[in-house]
Amino acid sequence: MSWEDGIWKGVPYTPGEQPKRDNLIKLNTNECPYPPAPGVEKKLKEMEFGRFRLYPDPEASSLVDALSGYYHVPSDQIFVGIGSDDVLAMAFLTFFRNGREILFPNITYSFYDVWANLYNIPFRQIPLKEDFSIDPSDYKRENGGVVIANPNAPTSLFMPLSGIREILDANRESVVIVDEAYIDFGGETALPLIDEYENLLVVRTFSKSRAMAGMRIGYAFGSKKLIGYLQDAKFSFNSYTMNMPSLELGVEAVKDDAYFKEVCGKIVATRDRVAEELKALGFTMPKSSTNFLFASHEKVPAKELFEAMKKEGILVRFFDKPILNRYLRITIGTDEQMDTMITFLKGYLASK
Amino acid sequence: MSWEDGIWKGVPYTPGEQPKRDNLIKLNTNECPYPPAPGVEKKLKEMEFGRFRLYPDPEASSLVDALSGYYHVPSDQIFVGIGSDDVLAMAFLTFFRNGREILFPNITYSFYDVWANLYNIPFRQIPLKEDFSIDPSDYKRENGGVVIANPNAPTSLFMPLSGIREILDANRESVVIVDEAYIDFGGETALPLIDEYENLLVVRTFSKSRAMAGMRIGYAFGSKKLIGYLQDAKFSFNSYTMNMPSLELGVEAVKDDAYFKEVCGKIVATRDRVAEELKALGFTMPKSSTNFLFASHEKVPAKELFEAMKKEGILVRFFDKPILNRYLRITIGTDEQMDTMITFLKGYLASK
Numbered sequence: 269m270s271w272e273d274g275i276w277k278g279v280p281y282t283p284g285e286q287p288k289r290d291n292l293i294k295l296n297t298n299e300c301p302y303p304p305a306p307g308v309e310k311k312l313k314e315m316e317f318g319r320f321r322l323y324p325d326p327e328a329s330s331l332v333d334a335l336s337g338y339y340h341v342p343s344d345q346i347f348v349g350i351g352s353d354d355v356l357a358m359a360f361l362t363f364f365r366n367g368r369e370i371l372f373p374n375i376t377y378s379f380y381d382v383w384a385n386l387y388n389i390p391f392r393q394i395p396l397k398e399d400f401s402i403d404p405s406d407y408k409r410e411n412g413g414v415v416i417a418n419p420n421a422p423t424s425l426f427m428p429l430s431g432i433r434e435i436l437d438a439n440r441e442s443v444v445i446v447d448e449a450y451i452d453f454g455g456e457t458a459l460p461l462i463d464e465y466e467n468l469l470v471v472r473t474f475s476k477s478r479a480m481a482g483m484r485i486g487y488a489f490g491s492k493k494l495i496g497y498l499q500d501a502k503f504s505f506n507s508y509t510m511n512m513p514s515l516e517l518g519v520e521a522v523k524d525d526a527y528f529k530e531v532c533g534k535i536v537a538t539r540d541r542v543a544e545e546l547k548a549l550g551f552t553m554p555k556s557s558t559n560f561l562f563a564s565h566e567k568v569p570a571k572e573l574f575e576a577m578k579k580e581g582i583l584v585r586f587f588d589k590p591i592l593n594r595y596l597r598i599t600i601g602t603d604e605q606m607d608t609m610i611t612f613l614k615g616y617l618a619s620k
Numbered sequence: 621m622s623w624e625d626g627i628w629k630g631v632p633y634t635p636g637e638q639p640k641r642d643n644l645i646k647l648n649t650n651e652c653p654y655p656p657a658p659g660v661e662k663k664l665k666e667m668e669f670g671r672f673r674l675y676p677d678p679e680a681s682s683l684v685d686a687l688s689g690y691y692h693v694p695s696d697q698i699f700v701g702i703g704s705d706d707v708l709a710m711a712f713l714t715f716f717r718n719g720r721e722i723l724f725p726n727i728t729y730s731f732y733d734v735w736a737n738l739y740n741i742p743f744r745q746i747p748l749k750e751d752f753s754i755d756p757s758d759y760k761r762e763n764g765g766v767v768i769a770n771p772n773a774p775t776s777l778f779m780p781l782s783g784i785r786e787i788l789d790a791n792r793e794s795v796v797i798v799d800e801a802y803i804d805f806g807g808e809t810a811l812p813l814i815d816e817y818e819n820l821l822v823v824r825t826f827s828k829s830r831a832m833a834g835m836r837i838g839y840a841f842g843s844k845k846l847i848g849y850l851q852d853a854k855f856s857f858n859s860y861t862m863n864m865p866s867l868e869l870g871v872e873a874v875k876d877d878a879y880f881k882e883v884c885g886k887i888v889a890t891r892d893r894v895a896e897e898l899k900a901l902g903f904t905m906p907k908s909s910t911n912f913l914f915a916s917h918e919k920v921p922a923k924e925l926f927e928a929m930k931k932e933g934i935l936v937r938f939f940d941k942p943i944l945n946r947y948l949r950i951t952i953g954t955d956e957q958m959d960t961m962i963t964f965l966k967g968y969l970a971s972k
Contacts, residue, residue, distance in 0.1 A: 269793045271819035272845075274718030274764050280855030283678050300673045309669040317661040320834040320869075321652045323827070326635050350702060353858040361738075366626030386713075386856040412626050441621045467623035475675070482672040482864040493624075503632030504738040506705040512834040513865040517672075 281382040284585050293608060295599040296583045298421075298450075298560050300479035302531050302602070305524035308480075308517045315516060326503070328510045331485070334522040341489050345462065347498045348518075350509055352449055352473035352486030357383055359469055359488070362501040363443040364389045368412030370442075373402055375591065377417050377447060396420075400554050400562075402427050404434035414439055417447040419455050419557040422587065422597040426455035426557035436465045443494070445469045452477035452532050453539070454557025459489055466491040469498075476559055477532050478521045485510070485518045535559050539600045545610050549617055553595075564595045568620060576616055582609050633734040636937050645960060647951040648935045650773075650802075650912050652831035654883050654954070657876035660832075660869045667868060678855070680862045683837070686874040693841050697814065699850045700870075702861055704801055704825035704838030709735055711821055711840070714853040715795040716741045720764030722794075725754055727943065729769050729799060748772075752906050752914075754779050756786040766791055769799040771807050771909040774939065774949040778807035778909035788817045795846070797821045804829035804884050805891070806909025811841055818843040821850075828911055829884050830873045837862070837870045887911050891952045897962050901969055905947075916947045920972060928968055934961050 284297035328348045336343040349355035360383040364370050372380045374393035384391040394406045400423040407414050414435060419426040436444055446458045448470055458470050474485035502509065539556055546553065546563055553563040564570060574586035574596055585597040600606065636649035680700045688695040701707035712735040716722050724732045726745035736743040746758045752775040759766050766787060771778040788796055798810045800822055810822050826837035854861065891908055898905065898915055905915040917925060926938035926948055937949040952958065
């Protein structure tokens with residue numbers, strides 16, 4: 269017998285590269301190209317240093333209440349965590365314990381199977397349709413839970429709310445998670461459905477549309493009962509998850525709605541323009557409802573483009589897996605960054 | 621069948637109250653009465669706001685390297701998390717999976733059994749001796765892991781390193797965690813033993829001696845192999861646990877060794893003085909190696925004192941459980957705060 273016998277051994281999730289060089293056009297982790305709201309900077313300068321010696325509010329009330337006010341959802345139906353990854357990690361740990369298979373698409377956020385493995389949750393990955401869309405009728409089989417990213421990643425495609433509703437109607441006996449990390453860039457949120465479906469958890473993040481990836485803030489909405497279970501597990505894991513800066517700066521980000529909408533609008537406009545320009549260069553892609561494009565070139569392999577761009581200091585995401593390896597996932601940067609990328613691709617493709 | 625069938629239901633840990641009133645003498649959660657190192661404040665003002673839009677370094681290299689330099693432990697033998705609670709929560713999840721009972725004292729940090737319940741880890745709580753000390757020979761039975769807080773809480777007692785070594789020698793086949801949240805206030809660290817025992821994890825926190833409870837920073841030392849397993853689980857849970865402020869401000873706290881030692885020294889001096897004054901008032905207590913006293917009055921019940929002090933705006937911790945309910949856990953505050961408390965107790969006890 270060895271001390272290593274009882275240890276969990278598995279393959280962790282691989283996040284996109286966070287290079288330490290500075291002069292890169294970084295389009296590989298779906299970060300926001302614009303800074304957080306100006307109020308966040310102001311608050312940073314005014315933060316009460318002396319209070320750092322005290323534990324933060326374990327209930328994260330200030331942040332929860334700010335989200336409650338903004339989204340018109342009672343505070344006891346809101347959960348916050350250290351990025352949506354933490355929210356999802358806690359949700360998997362809390363909700364999927366009946367030993368039945370949970371269901372999610374075969375092409376989706378690649379952390380879902382990692383969490384399932386971490387907790388020994390059996391799972392089934394359901395193939396997307398040829399056009400990368402999700403067929404709701406695939407989720408009408410016995411299961412221990414359902415997880416749908418909507419819009420989905422890395423496909424960038426949105427499933428109409430009628431599809432989400434169809435999945436919910438077929439799954440009254442297990443928890444359904446809708447991961448809306450990208451919802452602020454398109455599509456229709458499932459948020460209003462939490463009043464109808466007690467078993468629905470809608471998960472969000474500050475990392476994309478609120479430009480706060482560095483602060484690690486995620487949140488979720490659900491019925492009072494569902495959120496209550498999640499809170500019990502969270503308070504059985506770590507009483508104080510959100511540190512003082514994330515609470516105080518998170519509130520400021522929520523306050524500035526005009527800035528939030530301006531940033532989302534700019535990204536969507538850039539995305540739609542760049543999509544057209546890429547098509548003109550011979551790329552095809554699903555219609556994006558996110559802050560990235562999932563693009564495949566008709567002639568040049570994605571891996572080759574990925575490497576050529578990287579050499580040029582333009583970092584995009586390439587997944588070395590079947591099907592996905594025909595595509596690049598390109599985060600929408602500033603107009604200037606995208607122009608640099610388009611200019612490079614134009615030249616590179618012309619030289620082929 | 622109901623959607624609630626697969627849900628984990630359990631009783632969470634109850635942290636000490638974080639009251640929202642300001643004019644309290646707060647001696648209930650073992651926080652540091654002094655602010656963090658001055659360099660932390662300086663860095664806070666200089667922090668690059670624009671970088672918040674980017675994900676933080678998932679490896680937390682700057683903080684890990686700072687700890688590596690300070691403690692002379694290679695970086696690949698150091699793990700960091702969101703407070704020592706996060707480190708311990710990940711350690712329980714990673715290490716105790718063989719279905720065998722893990723062992724810890726019946727009176728100790730009351731989060732251990734909560735984590736065990738959260739992950740369905742069987743456990744056995746081993747009674748302390750009459751004088752609250754831990755008998756190492758009690759840990760020489762088959763087990764799936766051992767967890768010892770040293771110094772222990774809320775007893776404040778330190779077990780000599782020979783006892784830790786005795787436990788390690790008897791437990792080559794499971795992981796042994798030594799939780800050293802309070803080690804900077806007394807006792808001898810097990811840190812050097814990580815070179816001898818591949819299965820030893822030594823856990824620490826910035827919340828007490830480094831006055832950073834509000835930032836949520838914990839860390840742990842172990843063999844390269846042990847830390848590697850912990851990293852794999854962490855990267856299967858949340859890629860980016862430490863946000864930018866905790867990384868940047870944590871480094872500053874480690875840098876200022878003189879301040880750190882001054883703060884610890886002041887707290888130890890206050891503690892030892894206050895212990896004598898409490899004894900003169902009829903209290904008894906184990907000899908503390910921590911930043912708190914675990915004190916029982918010869919005549920007046922702890923609960924009565926707790927309530928009287930609370931009414932006076934002096935908040936200490938009272939555990940309403942057998943044995944523990946004879947004691948108050950009193951965090952060491954500033955000299956001034958402790959004088960106010962002593963004066964109040966003197967008056968209250970004289971009036972009895």
